[in-house]
Amino acid sequence: xxxxxxxxxxxxVLATLASALALTACATTGSAGETGSARSxxxxxxxxxxxxxxxxxxxxxxxxxxTALKGATVFDGRGGRIENGVVFFSGxxxxxVGGPDTPIPADIxxxxxxxxxxxxxxxxxxxHLGDYPSPGVDAHSDGNEATSPTxxxxxxxxxxxPQDPGFTRAxxxxxxxxxxxxxxxxxxxxGRSVTLxxxxxxxxxxxxxxxxxxxxxxACGENPKRVYGSRGRMPSTRxxxxxxxxxxxxxxxxxxxxxxxxxGVKRDLGKETLVGVLKGEILVHNHCYRADEMAxxxxxxxxxxxxxxxxxxxxxxxxxxxxxxxxxxxxxxxxDWYGFKMESYDGIxxxxxxxxxxxxxxxxxxxxxxxxxxxxxxxxxxQKAGLRLGIDISDATVIQWITFNAAKAMGIEAMTGSxxxxxxxxxxxxxxxxxxxxxxxEKVWIDGALMFDALDPKxxxxxxxxxxxxxxxxVK
Amino acid sequence: xxxxxxxxxxxLAVFAAMTSxxxxxxxxxxxxxxxxxxxxxxxxxxxxxVRGGSVVYAGAAAGAPATGSSVDAGGAWVTPGIFxxxxxxxxxxxxxxxxxxxxxxxxxxxxxxLDAATxxxxxxxxxxxxxxxxxTRAATTTVPAGSIFAGQGAIIDLDGDSRAVMQARAFxxxxxxxxxxxxxxxxxAAAHTLLRASLREAQALVGAxxxxxxxxxxxxxxxxxxxxxxxxxxPVVTGRQKLYVAVERAADIRAVLALTSEFPKLDLVLVGxxxxxxxxxxxxxxxxxxxxxxxxxxPDTFEQLGATQSNAGRLARAGVKxxxxxxxxxxxxxxxxxxxxxxxxxxxxxxxxxEWGKAFAAISSVPAEISGMGGKAGVLKPxxxxxxxxxxxxxxxxxxxxxxxxxxxxxxxxESHQSGLRNRYRDLDESELPKAYDx
Numbered sequence: 001x002x003x004x005x006x007x008x009x010x011x012x013v014l015a016t017l018a019s020a021l022a023l024t025a026c027a028t029t030g031s032a033g034e035t036g037s038a039r040s041x042x043x044x045x046x047x048x049x050x051x052x053x054x055x056x057x058x059x060x061x062x063x064x065x066x067t068a069l070k071g072a073t074v075f076d077g078r079g080g081r082i083e084n085g086v087v088f089f090s091g092x093x094x095x096x097v098g099g100p101d102t103p104i105p106a107d108i109x110x111x112x113x114x115x116x117x118x119x120x121x122x123x124x125x126x127x128h129l130g131d132y133p134s135p136g137v138d139a140h141s142d143g144n145e146a147t148s149p150t151x152x153x154x155x156x157x158x159x160x161x162p163q164d165p166g167f168t169r170a171x172x173x174x175x176x177x178x179x180x181x182x183x184x185x186x187x188x189x190x191g192r193s194v195t196l197x198x199x200x201x202x203x204x205x206x207x208x209x210x211x212x213x214x215x216x217x218x219a220c221g222e223n224p225k226r227v228y229g230s231r232g233r234m235p236s237t238r239x240x241x242x243x244x245x246x247x248x249x250x251x252x253x254x255x256x257x258x259x260x261x262x263x264g265v266k267r268d269l270g271k272e273t274l275v276g277v278l279k280g281e282i283l284v285h286n287h288c289y290r291a292d293e294m295a296x297x298x299x300x301x302x303x304x305x306x307x308x309x310x311x312x313x314x315x316x317x318x319x320x321x322x323x324x325x326x327x328x329x330x331x332x333x334x335x336d337w338y339g340f341k342m343e344s345y346d347g348i349x350x351x352x353x354x355x356x357x358x359x360x361x362x363x364x365x366x367x368x369x370x371x372x373x374x375x376x377x378x379x380x381x382x383q384k385a386g387l388r389l390g391i392d393i394s395d396a397t398v399i400q401w402i403t404f405n406a407a408k409a410m411g412i413e414a415m416t417g418s419x420x421x422x423x424x425x426x427x428x429x430x431x432x433x434x435x436x437x438x439x440x441x442e443k444v445w446i447d448g449a450l451m452f453d454a455l456d457p458k459x460x461x462x463x464x465x466x467x468x469x470x471x472x473x474x475v476k
Numbered sequence: 477x478x479x480x481x482x483x484x485x486x487x488l489a490v491f492a493a494m495t496s497x498x499x500x501x502x503x504x505x506x507x508x509x510x511x512x513x514x515x516x517x518x519x520x521x522x523x524x525x526v527r528g529g530s531v532v533y534a535g536a537a538a539g540a541p542a543t544g545s546s547v548d549a550g551g552a553w554v555t556p557g558i559f560x561x562x563x564x565x566x567x568x569x570x571x572x573x574x575x576x577x578x579x580x581x582x583x584x585x586x587x588x589x590l591d592a593a594t595x596x597x598x599x600x601x602x603x604x605x606x607x608x609x610x611x612t613r614a615a616t617t618t619v620p621a622g623s624i625f626a627g628q629g630a631i632i633d634l635d636g637d638s639r640a641v642m643q644a645r646a647f648x649x650x651x652x653x654x655x656x657x658x659x660x661x662x663x664x665a666a667a668h669t670l671l672r673a674s675l676r677e678a679q680a681l682v683g684a685x686x687x688x689x690x691x692x693x694x695x696x697x698x699x700x701x702x703x704x705x706x707x708x709x710x711p712v713v714t715g716r717q718k719l720y721v722a723v724e725r726a727a728d729i730r731a732v733l734a735l736t737s738e739f740p741k742l743d744l745v746l747v748g749x750x751x752x753x754x755x756x757x758x759x760x761x762x763x764x765x766x767x768x769x770x771x772x773x774x775p776d777t778f779e780q781l782g783a784t785q786s787n788a789g790r791l792a793r794a795g796v797k798x799x800x801x802x803x804x805x806x807x808x809x810x811x812x813x814x815x816x817x818x819x820x821x822x823x824x825x826x827x828x829x830x831e832w833g834k835a836f837a838a839i840s841s842v843p844a845e846i847s848g849m850g851g852k853a854g855v856l857k858p859x860x861x862x863x864x865x866x867x868x869x870x871x872x873x874x875x876x877x878x879x880x881x882x883x884x885x886x887x888x889x890x891e892s893h894q895s896g897l898r899n900r901y902r903d904l905d906e907s908e909l910p911k912a913y914d915x
Contacts, residue, residue, distance in 0.1 A: 384875030437816035
């Protein structure tokens with residue numbers, strides 16, 4: 001009811017988990033045999049290794065028809081803008097993007113986009129849909145394994161409830177076609193994230209983005225030290241945060257070296273995640289608000305030999321745009337959140353514009369089941385804050401913040417995030433300028449399949465949870 | 477290290493504004509795209525005249541009386557100040573820093589007796605930040621923490637002088653939804669019983685017969701109602717103070733509307749009301765205004781299963797007086813964005829939104845009326861407070877901000893901690909001195 005309610009609720013969630021400490025889940029070893037031993041035979045047993053496919057995506061694109069959108073203003077997601085453009089997709093892929101003379105075959109579906117806009121599908125790099133689903137009851141609180149400050153062994157995809165109605169709102173109101181679901185920030189090392197296609201599924205695997213790398217969620221600052229310090233255990237300070245992180249990395253490096261030298265190391269889920277980070281196969285997404293802490297984390301990454309892909313929340317990124325550019329680290333940020341906790345006290349609306357000016361990578365994110373429905377509007381706020389100071393950032397670049405830049409930081413930019421031939425036909429047709437408060441998605445295609453149509457009441461998803469409830473199938 | 481020429485002056489202006497009330501200016505603004513806040517469409521080429529802190533004219537240029545010097549708005553949007561309800565403005569610095577947060581008195585033996593006016597800090601950064609966002613008046617309140625009652629909210633202005641409180645104890649608030657049930661001991665039934673018992677205690681204090689006079693309700697070491705709380709409910713039960721009731725579910729809304737059969741003088745306002753659209757005609761028939769969640773469209777709780785962004789629009793269409801609730805937003809700066817989204821819904825098939833003028837009224841004159849400031853705040857017409865905002869664009873369009881803000885005829889500084897950071901970090905040049913010297 002009051003803004004802090006929701007924040008308090010998150011805190012409350014943590015407190016509830018704290019009382020469940022007795023149930024500490026520390027079974028990281030399992031009985032999985034030895035890394036590299038390929039198959040079971042009569043005498044030995046071996047779990048599959050990741051490269052053989054575990055919890056593999058079963059996502060398949062739904063049927064679509066060859067479609068051309070003509071006459072709209074097109075933002076291609078790479079900073080390009082085409083007036084009176086043509087976007088043609090077929091077989092689930094973008095075939096052609098260009099001006100009014102772009103050739104398209106006869107006998108395909110053609111939508112008149114006059115007065116409308118086309119963008120790539122919007123991508124949210126920071127969401128908890130599915131692992132903190134609606135309704136937000138305690139029984140659904142599956143986003144923080146807050147029983148140990150380092151839980152690199154947990155995977156967010158194992159918490160996801162595909163029936164979260166939030167996915168449907170993100171699609172219909174936000175044009176979201178792909179999103180990264182992260183563990184929460186109670187822990188220094190929260191676990192692996194997963195990237196989803198925003199297509200309803202009966203199982204998580206049906207939503208899992210094929211070929212997307214895992215991410216690794218880390219958190220610095222107030223949350224870990226508060227959660228664990230309040231229980232009288234390490235870390236209770238920021239220096240404790242760094243110490244626990246560094247010791248954990250040392251162990252992971254030893255594990256990786258033992259593995260590489262052919263020693264028969266016992267499989268360890270957490271270490272496998274950390275080794276994946278060291279090898280560059282898993283991308284680090286680090287929740288971090290303060291500039292000084294981001295600088296420390298970047299030095300820690302250098303010490304250990306891994307790379308931070310993106311700082312999330314990063315409300316003070318504007319203070320170190322030069323450092324972030326030099327280290328090639330993206331900042332995934334809100335437009336206007338500030339002041340709700342001490343480390344957010346210096347949040348300003350100019351954050352994105354200052355980062356852009358410094359040549360650093362900008363991504364606008366939500367971390368919120370409501371804001372994910374309006375990433376386009378949040379991006380506009382950030383753009384306008386810059387414009388007021390004479391930092392003129394084009395609309396097409398601003399769209400890139402919520403499409404290609406997000407895809408790049410999630411490691412899926414070769415597949416989606418922009419309207420380029422050969423890429424997935426993840427496309428939004430907006431009923432007006434997507435950077436205006438007055439515009440909404442009219443149609444959303446994912447891999448060329450029409451998954452939402454504002455003009456067709458049946459072409460919108462309704463989760464199992466909402467069947468038979470008041471407002472089933474309502475516009476929402 | 478480039479500096480804004482105006483920085484030093486602006487900082488001084490902030491300091492001056494914090495120390496003592498400033499004198500109202502006489503100001504005439506012409507050539508405005510003028511929004512009156514009354515629900516109507518903008519008036520092109522409009523004029524606003526403020527004298528002695530109050531509006532003396534707002535409308536077409538043709539009808540304006542002659543004045544001396546004037547500000548040419550150059551066709552810019554000019555509106556009344558936004559009226560934010562319900563907020564915690566002035567009651568906290570950082571919500572998660574509990575020592576700086578006065579919104580919840582969880583450990584106090586008082587609830588309904590709490591008086592937000594005693595805790596308002598006019599110099600709060602949130603007041604400065606929200607003033608720069610065009611909010612000039614607000615309803616601000618503590619929230620239910622130790623009992624179902626929030627305490628008594630205040631109407632404040634955001635001019636940052638020493639007198640923020642315009643009206644203390646303007647309303648009482650009670651939670652009768654899931655939150656109230658939890659605070660009352662675990663059931664909506666307990667919350668309703670506690671409310672009724674509390675109102676009967678208040679009646680007893682003013683001489684009603686046949687009611688108990690324990691004037692204290694406790695459970696273990698939790699005080700659910702103290703004598704002072706009962707006294708604070710006297711103006712509620714006698715209809716002299718509004719009772720804001722926070723509820724979401726359709727059934728809970730009906731239960732609130734039924735309260736007046738037992739307590740006929742209650743002056744009810746519904747708050748939240750996610751499922752209001754399901755009982756819109758009943759709310760309209762009861763004549764109870766609603767401070768509605770604007771864009772809540774998820775079943776975040778079992779009392780919000782019917783959530784839809786069309787709720788506010790459907791309520792308004794049914795004849796309910798609807799203001800937008802600032803409390804469900806990240807912060808009240810987003811009121812304009814939410815109102816803009818309601819306009820967007822008018823273009824979505826099957827959805828119900830609001831026309832531009834109605835949407836603006838839902839964040840200006842309507843919440844002011846509900847707060848007892850009808851004709852005074854959130855509107856530009858003769859006799860209204862001289863709260864006038866000039867904008868750099870359509871005020872409901874996301875990203876638009878005020879260029880000038882007048883409160884009671886006094887031009888306000890738009891500076892804050894945030895603008896200080898903005899100015900300091902306009903570049904990252906430390907070739908001559910550290911950033912700490914750049915202020």
